[in-house]
Amino acid sequence: MIMGLTGGIASGKSTVSAMFVDKGARLVDADVIAREVMLPGHPVLAAAVQQFGEGILQPDGTLNRARLGEIVFNDSEARQKLNALTHPAIRREIKNRMHALEQEDPQRLILVDIPLLYESELDNLFQKITVVYVPRELQLARLMERNHLTPEQAEGRLQAQMDIEQKRSRANYVIDNSRDLAHAKQQVDVLWDRLGLL
Ligand SMILES: CC(C)(COP(=O)(O)OP(=O)(O)OC[C@H]1O[C@@H](n2cnc3c(N)ncnc32)[C@H](O)[C@@H]1O)[C@@H](O)C(=O)NCCC(=O)NCCS
Numbered sequence: 743m744i745m746g747l748t749g750g751i752a753s754g755k756s757t758v759s760a761m762f763v764d765k766g767a768r769l770v771d772a773d774v775i776a777r778e779v780m781l782p783g784h785p786v787l788a789a790a791v792q793q794f795g796e797g798i799l800q801p802d803g804t805l806n807r808a809r810l811g812e813i814v815f816n817d818s819e820a821r822q823k824l825n826a827l828t829h830p831a832i833r834r835e836i837k838n839r840m841h842a843l844e845q846e847d848p849q850r851l852i853l854v855d856i857p858l859l860y861e862s863e864l865d866n867l868f869q870k871i872t873v874v875y876v877p878r879e880l881q882l883a884r885l886m887e888r889n890h891l892t893p894e895q896a897e898g899r900l901q902a903q904m905d906i907e908q909k910r911s912r913a914n915y916v917i918d919n920s921r922d923l924a925h926a927k928q929q930v931d932v933l934w935d936r937l938g939l940l
């Protein structure tokens with residue numbers, strides 16, 4: 743079975759996917775792929791430099807993530823331009839990895855962690871979708887703490903995504919990550935059993 747996993751920025755997708763991996767799931771992580779297409783030498787990074795200028799690079803030629811983040815999380819037009827450059831390549835690679843894992847081991851759960859799953863209308867790739875949910879205020883607080891952002895910067899990142907309540911209402915399954923890790927783990931265990939993955 744292939745299951746999509748999504749949620750809001752900093753809602754705990756990576757934390758919860760790691761729990762599924764511990765239980766034996768295979769993982770495709772869109773954020774990892776998104777980083778790969780922005781490595782020096784990749785045509786997607788070259789296209790981004792064409793679009794946004796050399797200022798998005800560090801002196802050593804690697805992407806200045808903070809700089810590009812400042813641009814795209816404050817300007818929806820710029821973000822759409824970046825998405826148009828990055829998303830086709832990311833989508834292609836997600837599908838390749840999903841299908842390779844499926845062939846390798848058809849019995850295992852394949853979990854595909856995609857932050858922008860609903861925004862990019864990728865829901866039809868999956869039989870089931872799990873949303874990792876926390877209320878918006880907690881999402882904002884965890885994001886500010888993890889990324890050392892001001893409230894304004896964190897708000898900009900939240901605004902760049904579909905509201906988490908909307909994502910929750912569209913999900914087949916919801917993992918509530920607003921309490922401690924043990925509470926989240928308990929829900930992963932229940933879902934694992936419910937999916938018949940013993
Ligand atoms: C803008 C960039 C350089 C910022 O890098 P930074 O290290 O600060 O953040 P990181 O990559 O770890 O992303 C953190 C989270 O931000 C959110 N996010 C990233 N890009 C976007 C976007 N274009 N739109 C909305 N949310 C986004 C996601 O929830 C992601 O998990 C980077 O996110 C990027 O290259 N984004 C474009 C590719 C993309 O769309 N990735 C996310 C989905 S696969």
Ligand SMILES: Nc1ncnc2c1ncn2[C@@H]1O[C@H](COP(=O)(O)OP(=O)(O)OP(=O)(O)O)[C@@H](O)[C@H]1O
Nearest residue numbers: 750751752753754755756757884888919921922923
């Ligand atoms: N149950 C929890 N209790 C306290 N802190 C948590 C919990 N779950 C996750 N965190 C913390 O919240 C932050 C966000 O978690 P995580 O990185 O897993 O989110 P994410 O959804 O993968 O983020 P992104 O969208 O940026 O990829 C991290 O600093 C993590 O350590």
